[in-house]
Amino acid sequence: MQVSPAPVLEIRGLEKRYPTGDLAIKGVDLDLAPGAVLGLIGPSGAGKSTLIRCINRLVEPTAGAIRLAGTDIGALSGGALRRERRQIGMIFQEFALVERLTVMENVLSGRLGTVGFWASWFRRFPGEDIAAAYRLLDRVGLAGMENKRADALSGGQRQRVGIARALIQHPRLLLVDEPTASLDPKTSRQIMRLLLELCREHGLAAIVNIHDVVLATEFLPRIVGLRAGEVVFDGPAGDVSTDVLTSIYGDEDWTAITRRMQQAAQDDEHLDEAKLVAIAA
Amino acid sequence: MSNETVAVWRKRAPRAELAVFAAWVLALAFTSWAFQVMTQDTIWAFVTDAPKQAADIGGRMLPPAWSYIHELWWPLWETLNIATLGTLLGIVLATPVAFLAARNTTPSRIFVRPIALFVIAASRSINSLIWALLLVAILGPGVLAGIIAIALRSIGFIGKLLYESIEEIDATQVEAIAATGASRAQVMAWGVAPQVMPTLAGISVFRWDINIRESTVLGLVGAGGIGLKLEAALGVLAWPKVTMLLIAILATVVVSEWITAAVRKRLI
Numbered sequence: 070m071q072v073s074p075a076p077v078l079e080i081r082g083l084e085k086r087y088p089t090g091d092l093a094i095k096g097v098d099l100d101l102a103p104g105a106v107l108g109l110i111g112p113s114g115a116g117k118s119t120l121i122r123c124i125n126r127l128v129e130p131t132a133g134a135i136r137l138a139g140t141d142i143g144a145l146s147g148g149a150l151r152r153e154r155r156q157i158g159m160i161f162q163e164f165a166l167v168e169r170l171t172v173m174e175n176v177l178s179g180r181l182g183t184v185g186f187w188a189s190w191f192r193r194f195p196g197e198d199i200a201a202a203y204r205l206l207d208r209v210g211l212a213g214m215e216n217k218r219a220d221a222l223s224g225g226q227r228q229r230v231g232i233a234r235a236l237i238q239h240p241r242l243l244l245v246d247e248p249t250a251s252l253d254p255k256t257s258r259q260i261m262r263l264l265l266e267l268c269r270e271h272g273l274a275a276i277v278n279i280h281d282v283v284l285a286t287e288f289l290p291r292i293v294g295l296r297a298g299e300v301v302f303d304g305p306a307g308d309v310s311t312d313v314l315t316s317i318y319g320d321e322d323w324t325a326i327t328r329r330m331q332q333a334a335q336d337d338e339h340l341d342e343a344k345l346v347a348i349a350a
Numbered sequence: 351m352s353n354e355t356v357a358v359w360r361k362r363a364p365r366a367e368l369a370v371f372a373a374w375v376l377a378l379a380f381t382s383w384a385f386q387v388m389t390q391d392t393i394w395a396f397v398t399d400a401p402k403q404a405a406d407i408g409g410r411m412l413p414p415a416w417s418y419i420h421e422l423w424w425p426l427w428e429t430l431n432i433a434t435l436g437t438l439l440g441i442v443l444a445t446p447v448a449f450l451a452a453r454n455t456t457p458s459r460i461f462v463r464p465i466a467l468f469v470i471a472a473s474r475s476i477n478s479l480i481w482a483l484l485l486v487a488i489l490g491p492g493v494l495a496g497i498i499a500i501a502l503r504s505i506g507f508i509g510k511l512l513y514e515s516i517e518e519i520d521a522t523q524v525e526a527i528a529a530t531g532a533s534r535a536q537v538m539a540w541g542v543a544p545q546v547m548p549t550l551a552g553i554s555v556f557r558w559d560i561n562i563r564e565s566t567v568l569g570l571v572g573a574g575g576i577g578l579k580l581e582a583a584l585g586v587l588a589w590p591k592v593t594m595l596l597i598a599i600l601a602t603v604v605v606s607e608w609i610t611a612a613v614r615k616r617l618i
Contacts, residue, residue: 125529155531165526169544178540182531189536231526238530 075139076100077241077274078124083133085119085298093119095298096133101242101274106265108289108306109278112318116298117278121244124276125157126150138241155182158235158273160264162247164227166219166234173215175230176202179237198237205233209263225256229263236267243268243275249284257281261288282314282326287333307334407589414597415590422579422598428493429575429602432568433561436500440561441554444505448512454524455516455542470513473506478564482573491572499573500561507560508553515549516542552617559610566599576602 078101085094093116101107109117122128124135126142135142142153158179166175180198181189188194206212209229219227228248235243248264249257265288268275279285285292286306294302294317301316302309309330311323362370449455451466482499489495519542527541569577576599583591
């Protein structure tokens, strides 16, 4: 029947214990197929941020294995770890642009792993990187903004720069940490749409850590629910019911949320399309 | 009317009131005792004579030897150079020390950081006049000893303020650069440096202003600049020249303060 391709990301028995003794991640297993996009939901403190930071080792996991296209990231250090990090793009909640640098410098910083120190110090990047940066700026809707300083941009524009910085790495995997938490509802939807379009265009796998359940189920075909460092739900967005929300977040009257989710599903045909893609994957 | 109780409020309870009074008495007794210790070697004839002496010197200091200014341009220029070159050298030396001292950029908190902090403390605890004394003994008198003395004293000042500012930067910007697979040096140059540049510029200008004032006295110990002239004039009791020197120094300091204020306003 279906031949599932080798996953681009495999997580096995991942555990993170902070020096304070808090166990933030308790044995998480997760597979991600090439080109698949996954929404990670869960209450604050459930370990969503910690989980995706373990994948590129901004946070050091204490046990378990993380394999990116077969390479065990957990075993790497120094230059080898930096080479793997180049294959993982990251997008941040507060954009995390270097505020005093220009838009172009921020985008090109995604290529730092591939140029030497002095070349990067004097801002001498290869022509193809600069061409790629212009193409990406054009694609994310920031054409002509390359010489503006990052701190002169609006929130939505900053996140577009953040997306361009991640994509110029030509990553295999995109880690997206609360991309819309600092944005207004309209900009949030625009950014989510842009992200999903770009993932599809580049065949990129992505983990999107997001706290807005309605936005998550509308845009992301697969949902993983994290509660206190454990996966308590893993399934298609359509299966997220009041019971599932209770298992992830605890007791609450979820009917208003699920009604809005259904509403959004009816309104947005593109969701069905996305689901078909997910089922096919 | 007479039944009405009169509201009474005291800031302190009677016992506390007594304690405060006792403290005042003790403080007064201590002060008068300290005054006695302080003045036991004072020859009062000299003190009562002081206004007359001051008036005498004041009289001899005026009018200033205006034409003496023509001999001061070169030493003033030297003083300015000592301050400026000393500050530049100080920045060059202090920047790496600050990166080694800041908790978030040091390669090792256990080995490297204490050494960097010691360098900063050592530089700060020794006045530039004392650095100059040592350097004149080592290098011989002249401008070079002054420049190095200013630089050595500046390391501590610039290093301390810069490393504190490095510790206060936004960590997520640094995290984002590290996440792209950039090397350690690139993370410093792209994630940390842009965030502390305005602070470094502000600190440097501030230190240059201080260094101009400090370099005016370095000549007293032979380290070049206007201080040499001051020492010579004081040595031969040429009071009108001393007045002229003080006017020249005052003017230089006022101008440097005006420049730094203007630059700092631009930076903010």
